[in-house]
Amino acid sequence: MQIAFLMAKSRRAVALLSLILVLPAGALGAAHPEAERGSGGAVASAAPAATAAGLEVLRTGGNAADAAVATALALAVVRPRAGNLGGGGFAVTRFGSEVRTLDFRETAPAQATHDMFLDEQGEPRSGASLIGPLAAGVPGSPAGLYELHNELGQLPWAKVVAPAIRLARDGFTVDRRLALGTKQYADLLGRFPETAAVWLPDGQPPEAGSTMRLPELAATLEAYAERGALAITEGPIAAAVELAARLHGGVLRAEDMAAYRPVWREPVRFEAFGWQVASMPLPSSGGIILGQTCGLLERLEWAKFSRFGTDRYHLLVEVWRRAYADRVLLGDPRTSLASAVQLLAPEWLDFRADRIRLANATPSERVRKWSADLVPESPETTHLSVMDGDGNAVSMTTTLNGTFGCGLLVPGAGFLLNNEMDDFATAPGQPNLYGLIQGEANSVGPGKRMLSSMTPTIAWRGNKVVVIGSPGGSKIPTATAQVLLNLIVDGDELQAAVDRARVHHQWMPDVVFTEAHALSPETAKALERRGHELRPVASLGEVHSVWGEIGGKMGAAQDPRGPGEAGIVNPAVD
Numbered sequence: 001m002q003i004a005f006l007m008a009k010s011r012r013a014v015a016l017l018s019l020i021l022v023l024p025a026g027a028l029g030a031a032h033p034e035a036e037r038g039s040g041g042a043v044a045s046a047a048p049a050a051t052a053a054g055l056e057v058l059r060t061g062g063n064a065a066d067a068a069v070a071t072a073l074a075l076a077v078v079r080p081r082a083g084n085l086g087g088g089g090f091a092v093t094r095f096g097s098e099v100r101t102l103d104f105r106e107t108a109p110a111q112a113t114h115d116m117f118l119d120e121q122g123e124p125r126s127g128a129s130l131i132g133p134l135a136a137g138v139p140g141s142p143a144g145l146y147e148l149h150n151e152l153g154q155l156p157w158a159k160v161v162a163p164a165i166r167l168a169r170d171g172f173t174v175d176r177r178l179a180l181g182t183k184q185y186a187d188l189l190g191r192f193p194e195t196a197a198v199w200l201p202d203g204q205p206p207e208a209g210s211t212m213r214l215p216e217l218a219a220t221l222e223a224y225a226e227r228g229a230l231a232i233t234e235g236p237i238a239a240a241v242e243l244a245a246r247l248h249g250g251v252l253r254a255e256d257m258a259a260y261r262p263v264w265r266e267p268v269r270f271e272a273f274g275w276q277v278a279s280m281p282l283p284s285s286g287g288i289i290l291g292q293t294c295g296l297l298e299r300l301e302w303a304k305f306s307r308f309g310t311d312r313y314h315l316l317v318e319v320w321r322r323a324y325a326d327r328v329l330l331g332d333p334r335t336s337l338a339s340a341v342q343l344l345a346p347e348w349l350d351f352r353a354d355r356i357r358l359a360n361a362t363p364s365e366r367v368r369k370w371s372a373d374l375v376p377e378s379p380e381t382t383h384l385s386v387m388d389g390d391g392n393a394v395s396m397t398t399t400l401n402g403t404f405g406c407g408l409l410v411p412g413a414g415f416l417l418n419n420e421m422d423d424f425a426t427a428p429g430q431p432n433l434y435g436l437i438q439g440e441a442n443s444v445g446p447g448k449r450m451l452s453s454m455t456p457t458i459a460w461r462g463n464k465v466v467v468i469g470s471p472g473g474s475k476i477p478t479a480t481a482q483v484l485l486n487l488i489v490d491g492d493e494l495q496a497a498v499d500r501a502r503v504h505h506q507w508m509p510d511v512v513f514t515e516a517h518a519l520s521p522e523t524a525k526a527l528e529r530r531g532h533e534l535r536p537v538a539s540l541g542e543v544h545s546v547w548g549e550i551g552g553k554m555g556a557a558q559d560p561r562g563p564g565e566a567g568i569v570n571p572a573v574d
């Protein structure tokens, strides 16, 4: 069967132009035409070469799991600041009517301790949880992506890894974002000679338009294609991880790599505005925040308020203020001080909704987190989205945490290690990289998974399926929620829903972050009058999304905030 591969290049030009001229519109309406549709599947990711890898796999008979893994592995080559083998992530899958989630989040190494990031005075040691291998959790991606394919894929494993090998071995074109990123982070990359040798050739960041070849990463991927996860989690590559970590003061060991296991978990499930939604459970807070957002907004009759008006934004902020206050109780499911069941309990949502006032902002310091006493007696980093021609779906977010992770590349293996340890509450009460204040439930402990905000999500109603998620640290659940609400409450087309300008609030700091044009000047003034402090930011999240009807047409949208690409497979065209 010949299948057309349609990349909406013209949409990208329009998107870029609109970013410059009007910015992705919220109040002003969506700026871009709807993506083209096809019935053979759809892929959206943060890089054109990665989307192409996913589409190639769909075209050669792969399903959504095969395509998601191929896309993720290609991102590990062309988007080293976030795509990864040295990091971890989460995936939500829907195959037929079965919905599952795969947790391949990093874990703390066996030698990690509660106070490992504090000095003798109990003060945080600057940069310790961010830079160098002490900041690295045990990578989950090698075993996680392999497991996803093993369980749900249908093509031979080597075929799924092949596009990434090709990109690493034959080379790929450095895009503007990668050139800019390596320039901006040259200090971090230059700290470790192992990293500089690959990413600062001749001491300089690669130029946009130049060809980058990554032979060590290609060799790692070849071994991975031949022997699966064990090629990385045991043997010479795991030994190289340990050696690199030891040389730079890390506690990550080969035994940690061998002991790592991904975990299939029951999704956070809820109904919102007539749609079924499945999202990520702990150790991500994403699904709980999304569930609280939708549950509270329904109770507050949010859909009835005028779109882009002050009331809607005010209520969004009040809801997120409370959801992020509850987030302080969350952590690894084994140590979390609250569960999805508690935080999504109708009684808790009623209690919260009753205390939200339309006229005034509640100062964040007055919002108490969930406690059993408060509940009335009878009483809760790069993202990719894929659908195949059968309507099976994978929503996957993976990350190194910070840009280029901890900065250390494992010599011989060619991948960067994450700095996910900073997602733990490394110093209680102190904000992390994303300004999040976190609690004891999320303290460092050997083998623990650090709390995440990643929100890979699949929503469906009847035959219609939406696959979404975002990078952006603490901003992930709110970016995901807004796009979902644009679709399921306001009936936007997919591209319009993704384009619209967004806002964000996370309890602390008590500030509403706003993209340009999210709020009209009148709405902004009115929100200030209700007691909200507004702070403009360049962008919030990067939502790559696909949608479609099972047995019908599918569409894909790339977020104009990034250089991603969306594409579809259209068996009817050629």
Ligand code: DON
Pocket: 381, 382, 399, 400, 401, 402, 420, 423, 451, 452, 453, 454, 470, 471, 472, 473, 474, 476
């Ligand atoms: O798991 C988390 O919530 C963070 N490590 C995600 C980091 C992220 O999204 C960075 N990308 N912008």
